[in-house]
Amino acid sequence: MKQGVQVIVPGSTANLGPGFDTVGMAFELYTKIRMEVSDEPKVVLYGDDLKGLPTDRSNLVYKMAEYLFEKAGLTLPPLRIQMRSDIPLTRGLGSSAAAIVGGLVAANYLAEEPFSKDEIFQMASHIEGHPDNVGASLFGGIVVAVMEEEKVPYIKIEPKSSLKALAVIPDFMLSTEKARGVLPEKYSRKDTVFTLSHAGLLIASLASGRYDMLNTAMQDRVHQPYRTALVPGMGTLLDKAHEYGALGTALSGAGPTIISFLEGNDERLKQFFVDTLLQNGIGSTTMSLMPDLHGARISEDIDTPF
């Protein structure tokens, strides 16, 4: 067994409008995890972003190591896990997916790689319940995936180097569980066809680099209309961001972050985002984001200070 490893995992946006539970895109925004065999179990958290998370075996990353070792039929030794993250927690930028992918990838390395990357993807998708964020975190770029019983077939698309994003992150958390709880069980044929056809156009637009189509393509009727009530100002942001230079805009994952894609300067859009949320009584911060093209990466360097 290997004695230690460091893994860097990108955060991501999921859905991009109509690609609900299907499409994810990774960003240069990272969770860093160092996992080492130790005398006793311990999780050490650095920085403000991870404040409040468990520092014992109940931490999600620790649980992923336990899960992977059990699946491999191995006994997990006590681990010391150190972690820091730039991904805001519970805001729709894939923090849980990055933790799941990071824990599995690090533990797989310690266990001498009993599982392939595709098998890790399957595990991560089933644990998270959908493949969109975990696919982007694991593989980087834009990942389109479908979840079947046994397999999770996917295709990775590389965005053009001109494509970037602007995220506005409201000053409140919204758990994925709560944001999924407001969705209906059934949809009309009209809303299903609307969303299917826009999802098709979204993938064609991303695969061909026809980003001029994104504003039309990123509309959906499966989740955003039901989640609007959870994020004051969201309706205005989705309707009007195009007028401030956005190519297309959506709720990021389960929210509350809203994300726009763009190719030019984002100053006007930033102001519009912050002002609109403020008018709705919500403070926020913005992040200019570049796509991450590589996904989770392993480093054997566990000697430099964390």
Ligand SMILES: Nc1ncnc2c1ncn2[C@@H]1O[C@H](COP(=O)(O)OP(=O)(O)OP(=O)(O)O)[C@@H](O)[C@H]1O
């Ligand atoms: N680095 C981490 N270590 C341990 N647990 C984490 C870590 N990051 C996230 N989590 C867990 O995941 C929860 C957030 O998951 P949730 O799915 O609600 O939000 P998200 O992943 O940030 O957003 P979204 O899925 O919409 O992109 C946190 O409350 C915490 O329990």
Ligand SMILES: N[C@@H](CCO)C(=O)O
């Ligand atoms: N596809 C998921 C992403 C958040 O985990 C959702 O929108 O609920």
